[in-house]
Amino acid sequence: MPIRTVYEAKIEHMQILDEDGNLDKKLAKGTLTDNQVIHLYEQMRICRELDEVAFKLQRSGRMGTYPQNKGQEANAVGSALAMKKGTDWIVPAYRENAALFMHGLPMHYVLVYWMGDERGSKMPDGVNITPLSVPIGTHMLHATGIAWAHKIRKDKDAAVITYFGDGATSEGDFHGAMNFAATQQVPLVFYCQNNQWAISVPRERQMKSETVAQKALAYGIPTMQVDGNDIFAVYKATKEARARAVKGGGPTFIEGVTYRLGDHTTADDARRYRDPKEVEAWVAKDPLIRTRLYLESVGKWDDKKQKTLEEQAKKITAEVVRTAEEIEAPHASDMFDSMYAELPPQLIKQRETMRTSSIGQNPEQAGLKASPERV
Amino acid sequence: MPLWMHIMPELTLVQAINQALDQEMERDERVVILGEDVGHNGGVFRVTEGLHAKHGGDRVVDTPLDESGIMGTAIGLAIAGMRPVPEIQFEGFLGPAYDQLVNHGGRMRTRTRGAVTVPLTVRVPVGGGIHAPECHSDSPEAIYTHSPGIKVVMPSTPYDAKGLLLASIRDPDPVLFFEPKRVYRSFKEEVPEDDYTVEIGTAKVVSEGDDITVVTWGAPVFQCLNAMDELPEDVSVELIDLRTCWPIDVDTIAESVEKTGRCVIVHEAPLTAGLGAEISSLIQERCFLHLQAPVQRVAGFDTIMPYYKLEMDYLPEAPRIQKGIEECLAY
Ligand SMILES: Cc1ncc(C[n+]2csc(CCOP(=O)(O)OP(=O)(O)O)c2C)c(N)n1
Ligand SMILES: [Mg+2]
Numbered sequence: 001m002p003i004r005t006v007y008e009a010k011i012e013h014m015q016i017l018d019e020d021g022n023l024d025k026k027l028a029k030g031t032l033t034d035n036q037v038i039h040l041y042e043q044m045r046i047c048r049e050l051d052e053v054a055f056k057l058q059r060s061g062r063m064g065t066y067p068q069n070k071g072q073e074a075n076a077v078g079s080a081l082a083m084k085k086g087t088d089w090i091v092p093a094y095r096e097n098a099a100l101f102m103h104g105l106p107m108h109y110v111l112v113y114w115m116g117d118e119r120g121s122k123m124p125d126g127v128n129i130t131p132l133s134v135p136i137g138t139h140m141l142h143a144t145g146i147a148w149a150h151k152i153r154k155d156k157d158a159a160v161i162t163y164f165g166d167g168a169t170s171e172g173d174f175h176g177a178m179n180f181a182a183t184q185q186v187p188l189v190f191y192c193q194n195n196q197w198a199i200s201v202p203r204e205r206q207m208k209s210e211t212v213a214q215k216a217l218a219y220g221i222p223t224m225q226v227d228g229n230d231i232f233a234v235y236k237a238t239k240e241a242r243a244r245a246v247k248g249g250g251p252t253f254i255e256g257v258t259y260r261l262g263d264h265t266t267a268d269d270a271r272r273y274r275d276p277k278e279v280e281a282w283v284a285k286d287p288l289i290r291t292r293l294y295l296e297s298v299g300k301w302d303d304k305k306q307k308t309l310e311e312q313a314k315k316i317t318a319e320v321v322r323t324a325e326e327i328e329a330p331h332a333s334d335m336f337d338s339m340y341a342e343l344p345p346q347l348i349k350q351r352e353t354m355r356t357s358s359i360g361q362n363p364e365q366a367g368l369k370a371s372p373e374r375v
Numbered sequence: 376m377p378l379w380m381h382i383m384p385e386l387t388l389v390q391a392i393n394q395a396l397d398q399e400m401e402r403d404e405r406v407v408i409l410g411e412d413v414g415h416n417g418g419v420f421r422v423t424e425g426l427h428a429k430h431g432g433d434r435v436v437d438t439p440l441d442e443s444g445i446m447g448t449a450i451g452l453a454i455a456g457m458r459p460v461p462e463i464q465f466e467g468f469l470g471p472a473y474d475q476l477v478n479h480g481g482r483m484r485t486r487t488r489g490a491v492t493v494p495l496t497v498r499v500p501v502g503g504g505i506h507a508p509e510c511h512s513d514s515p516e517a518i519y520t521h522s523p524g525i526k527v528v529m530p531s532t533p534y535d536a537k538g539l540l541l542a543s544i545r546d547p548d549p550v551l552f553f554e555p556k557r558v559y560r561s562f563k564e565e566v567p568e569d570d571y572t573v574e575i576g577t578a579k580v581v582s583e584g585d586d587i588t589v590v591t592w593g594a595p596v597f598q599c600l601n602a603m604d605e606l607p608e609d610v611s612v613e614l615i616d617l618r619t620c621w622p623i624d625v626d627t628i629a630e631s632v633e634k635t636g637r638c639v640i641v642h643e644a645p646l647t648a649g650l651g652a653e654i655s656s657l658i659q660e661r662c663f664l665h666l667q668a669p670v671q672r673v674a675g676f677d678t679i680m681p682y683y684k685l686e687m688d689y690l691p692e693a694p695r696i697q698k699g700i701e702e703c704l705a706y
Contacts (some may be wrong), residue, residue, distance in 0.1 A: 064506050064683055096416050116506065116683035134510040135468060136440060170439035171471060200416035218656065273415045332688035335681040347677055354688075355695070356646040356674045357639075359702040 011213045013225040013257070016232035019285045021293025023232070031236045032081075034300050040231050041083060041291045041301075042309060043288060044073040047098040048288065049313035050107060051262075053321060054114065056268040062325070066114045069095045071229070071261030074287035075163075075193050077102065078234025079254075082242055083161050083189075089128040091143035091162040092134070095193055095260075099163070100129055105314070109322035118338075119330065137171030140164055140190065144177045147186035147251070159187040159245040161238070166212055167198025176220040178253075190216070190253045193228065195260035200273040216253030228256025229287040230363035259285065382559040385563035391533035392422050392498075392554065395540040396460065396569065400430050403458060406544060409436040410445055410462030411497075419464055420500055420559055446472035450480050453495040458544055463669045466501045466553070467510030480549040481524025495544040501529065501547065501641050502594050503690055504557035506683040513680050514593070514644035519551050520621040520653070526575055527620040529553040531596040533566050535618055538573030546575060553620075555594040578624035580631070584611035587704055588631040588653055589696075591641040592617035599641055601693035602700060610704065620650055628654065629661040634666035637706070639699045641691050646674040668706035 012361070016027045026131060032040070041351035051070050057063040058306045069076070072095050080099035083090070090096075090103055097110050104127040113120025113132070121131035143162030169192060181188050194212050196203050200366055209215060215221035226233040241252030259282035263270045270279075295301035336343065336351040343351070353361045386394065408423055414437035417424030417435050427435040438445050442463055449459040463469050470477070476497065483493045487593045503512035519527050528543055528550055530536040536554070543550035581596065582603070589599050589612055596616050603612050619623065632638045636657055640651035651672040658670050673691045681689050 065508055116686075118682050134508055135470060138471070170441040170444070172441065172443050173471070198411075198440050199419065200412045200414075201440070205437060206439050233537060267419070272417075330684055332685060335676065335678045335685050339678050350646075350676050350678075355698075356401040356676060356691075357671045357699045357702065358669060359671050359706060360698060 009217050011211050011223065011225055013227070014233045014237060015227035016236065017227075017230040017294055018289055019229070019290050021155050021297055022291045023294055027236070028232050031232050031239070033113065034295070034298060037231065037295060038300060040077040041288070041295060043077045043098050043102060044288055044291065045309055046313045046316055047073050047076070047101065049317045050097065050110070050320065053317045054111065055145065055262075055266060057111070057321065058228065063111065063115050065267045067094050067095050067180050067265040068262035071282065071286060072096075072193055072195055072258045073098050073166070074231045074291070075228045075234055075256040075258055076190065077190055078231040078349040079161060079189070079238040082235050083159065084157065084240035086126060086240075087158050088242075089130070089146045089160045091130045091146065091160060092132055093139070093164045093168065093193070094132045095165070095195070096163045097239070101371050103127065103129060105129055107320045111320060112327060115324060117327075117330055118334075119327070137164060138170030138173045140168075140177035141173050141180070143188055144181045144186055146187035147181065147245075148184050151186050157246050159189065159242050161189040161191055161242075163191045164192060165198060166192060166194040166196065166203050167206055168192075168199065169212055169215055170198075170206060175219075176197070176219060178216060178251075181251040182219040182221050185248065185250035187248075188251040189241040189245060190221070190251060191238070192255045193258055194254070194255050195258050197260050197264070197270075197274070198270065199264045199268060200270075211255060212318050213253060213255035221253050222254070223253035225255045225257055228258030229285050229290065231287065231291060261286070380565070383389065383567055383685075386533045387560045387563050388530075388533045388536050388554065389420060389422050389559045391537040391566045392540055392657050393424060393426070394566070394568070395537040396423065397426060397429065399541060399544050400426065400434060402546075402570070405456065405458040406460060407434045407436065407452065407457055408462065409438050409449060411438060411440055411464050413437060413462050418462060420556065422498070422554070423462070438493075442468050442470070442472035443475055446475035446480070447688040448484070449495050449497070450475060450493050453493045453549075454483070454491055456493055458496075458612055460496045460498060460544060462498045464500070465511045466499050466513050466515055469499060469515060476519070476525065476549070476551070477522045481522050481607035484548065485524065485525075492547055493548040493549045494547050496540070496546070496552050498552045498554060500556040500559070501553040502555045502557055502687050503680055504594060506524055506686070507556075509682050512683075512686060513592040515536065516553060516592075516620045517648065517650045517653075520650055524549065526550045526622065527553070527577060528618070529555065529593045529620055530618055531555060531558055531593055531616055533564050535573050535579070537566055538571050539575065539618065541570065542575050545572070550575070553593065559595070561649070576619045576622040576624055577639065578627040579616045579618055580627065581611065581614040581616050584613035584635070586611045586635055587637040587639065587700060588613045588615060588628070588635045589639050589641060589700065590615045590617060590628055592620060595641045595643060595691060595696075598691060598693050599696055602696035605693065605697050606700065610700075612700065623654065623657065625657050625661065628658065632658050632662045633665045636665050637703050639671045639673060639696070639703050641673045641696055641699070643675050643690055645677045647677045649674055667675075668703050671699050671703040
């Protein structure tokens with residue numbers, strides 16, 4: 001028997017808008033209108049502002065640990081525009097805030113959440129977003145399940161997108177999600193934000209595969225790499241993935257090649273493990289810079305518009321901070337109220353007394369006369 | 376001996392663990408450290424700081440982001456005669472590693488009737504009180520105490536941390552070594568540079584007393600001390616730091632409760648089916664005729680550990696412990 005090749009593969013990388021703002025007109029055809037580009041640029045800029053504000057809130061003790069999105073915004077806005085707001089579900093990690101805002105999450109929710117309050121995950125009605133996943137790389141299974149439900153119910157024109165990082169693809173659940181999604185052919189877009197780092201571990205030490213995208217090949221999932229800082233490429237790839245999904249063509253994998261410009265979180269100091277020259281090189285590839293260059297080149301943007309946008313971003317975020325900080329403090333009893341649809345008696349007692357101790361909760365039961373003087 | 380040789384350096388819990396790891400790596404070349412961000416970055420709490428530079432990337436390994444992988448390969452390393460010390464970044468992420476630890480790590484020795492063993496020490500930051508994100512503040516020690524074949528250790532002081540860690544690494548069985556993060560840098564104490572161990576399975580009487588026994592472990596040791604400060608002068612409390620959750624040092628507890636006749640157990644983990652329930656049962660078995668009051672438990676509520684705005688309402692802080700002690704005394 002001769003040796004023959006039974007499988008061959010290639011991974012394509014798509015870039016439509018390069019870092020100098022040059023557009024590949026052929027590839028860009030039928031993707032974003034200039035008005036949409038303006039819209040996405042504004043979304044990215046406002047999200048960037050919120051990031052800066054959040055950072056300062058943390059540093060001044062008004063907020064807990066926060067992970068910045070800085071540098072990765074094009075992945076969020078390009079893909080969010082390609083998905084259908086109000087119909088599609090988003091199953092996020094934590095570096096796609098702009099996508100959540102575009103799908104209806106009020107901006108202050110993100111701050112309320114990172115201020116240590118579960119009400120930041122209490123999605124308003126009609127907002128199909130799951131709370132961010134703290135255990136890394138585990139939530140893509142939920143996205144697969146939600147998409148599976150769409151398939152079982154034969155929902156028309158409904159799909160799901162899930163976001164996760166490069167590091168997340170090392171978790172076993174990631175592989176389970178891919179395999180389930182492929183074998184069930186569910187309407188799902190796997191969107192990996194490959195920002196080159198998982199805290200201090202660079203992609204080359206996280207995995208030996210040259211691309212993240214090629215991992216999908218093993219599961220029989222159509223896959224590609226896009227320049228994740230290019231809103232045109234992100235939008236086009238996600239749009240096509242969604243079209244395949246709703247036509248019953250199953251899941252698609254997209255690797256957005258991008259970069260975490262900030263620290264992992266406010267609790268991290270990336271200077272300990274990252275070469276500043278590497279960061280500098282990526283600063284030049286910032287999605288905001290190239291999108292603005294493009295808009296200027298087609299005469300749709302100028303310094304005046306920029307100034308207005310920046311003022312607007314400041315105003316919006318100041319308002320968002322005010323809303324988040326004005327929310328009344330949570331009550332200790334809140335930790336009980338949503339534990340179950342119906343609270344078991346033990347929890348009702350614990351909530352009433354704010355005690356777990358048997359004597360303190362119920363002196364009579366413990367054989368003690370209920371007299372306050374005794375305690 | 377010149378006097379200066381008796382002056383011991385004061386270390387935090389983080390530094391004591393770091394020193395134990397460093398010294399054991401020097402002493403025993405079979406010791407390897409593996410985990411997320413433990414190498415170049417020295418761990419997210421800096422517990423392994425400097426070890427990568429000193430002992431090299433083959434012995435202090437930044438692994439892929441995969442807890443099941445970390446635990447499972449550590450079990451393999453241990454089977455092959457190494458002394459792996461994996462780190463799971465936070466107790467909340469033991470989840471993906473649970474199957475490996477419980478269904479393989481804890482069972483290997485007895486399944487093979489002693490032919491294949493797993494001398495493994497899993498280091499895990501544990502507990503609340505540092506305003507961390509969700510799933511970063513839990514106390515799952517009872518889950519693993521309830522999983523046969525695994526030893527569960529939780530020191531609360533730098534001295535005990537070093538001695539218990541050395542004992543754990545040298546122990547022939549899997550040890551889950553919980554490090555209370557609230558104590559990581561909260562104080563320093565004298566820690567000998569010498570090699571010493573603290574025996575696994577031995578509790579410590581932190582302060583002697585006659586009226587009531589308080590049993591706890593991990594960060595609440597200090598909340599209990601705070602509560603004791605608030606009690607009337609004439610109340611004499613015997614405080615026991617369990618140090619090891621499993622195997623439980625029932626003798627030390629029983630001896631104390633036989634003397635005092637009263638006991639309060641304090642833990643951060645939820646009340647129901649927590650370790651307090653087990654200890655309470657052991658006391659009832661051993662000290663029934665000595666008891667003058669029901670054993671009282673002051674614990675976390677049977678809710679999820681809330682995100683940080685409410686975490687201090689959840690944790691058994693000094694006022695709640697004080698009340699618990701007073702009620703038990705008044706009975
Ligand atoms: C299961 C689990 N293990 C470890 C962690 C701690 N942790 C939080 S973020 C992170 C790195 C994630 O890297 P990646 O998936 O690339 O996402 P990025 O932060 O780069 O966006 C780690 C190890 C966690 N939250 N969950
Ligand atoms: Mg990453």
